[in-house]
Amino acid sequence: MxxxxxxxxxxxxxxxxxxxxxxxxxxxxxxxxxxxxxxxxxxxxATEHKAKPTWEELKQNDVMQAQWEKLGHTPETAEPIVTKKFSYEVEPLSLGITIAVIAGYFIFMLKMSDREYREVINERFGPRVGKGD
Missing domain, CATH: 1.20.5 (Single alpha-helices involved in coiled-coils or other helix-helix interfaces)
Incomplete structure (x- = not known):
């Protein structure tokens, strides 16, 4: 055989x-x-910029100051980084769109994978396998 x-x-x-x-x-x-x-x-x-900020005005202690200086920053260059407030608000519409896109892609991949899996099984073992599902 x-x-x-x-x-x-x-x-x-x-x-x-x-x-x-x-x-x-x-x-x-x-x-x-x-x-x-x-x-x-x-x-x-939006932040207001002062003329010459100091490490004390930026509420940076000696250890923090040393680390900023190791990175090559002065109080003037570090001010925008230190004073910038980050917004962690979640927008429901954007979150919903993201979830819908991810779920749609996941369902699409499951359907395509199932179809391709069945094609491989049919090519390998013949058309009789998988018809009862």
Whole structure:
């Protein structure tokens, strides 16, 4: 009894290129989307700049001051970093859209994987397997 060696279908180079470009575009758009949908926390936090801040005005102790200086900062260059207030507000609409996109992608992947799994089983073992499901 000779056994047929299974040879899976091979994706062409052009198909791999398209897949890579789609993934790259999705990553780029996912990183760009928050900027397009309302800016950043840095834009919404307006701070007043004093003439010459000191480490004491910035409420930095000696240890903190030494670490800032190791990083090459002076009180003037560290002030925007220290005084910037971060916004940790969750926007329900953005959260809902994110959840919907992730859930939709997950369902899509499950359906595609199931279909491809059944195709491989049918190619390998014949069309009779998997029809009863």
């Amino acid at each position: 000779s056994r047929n060696v299974y040879k899976p279908p091979v994706q062409k180079g052009f198909g791999q290129f398209i897949d890579a470009m789609v993934v790259l575009a999705l990553v780029y758009l996912s990183l760009l989307a928050p900027l397009l949908m309302g800016g950043t926390a840095a834009e919404s936090a």
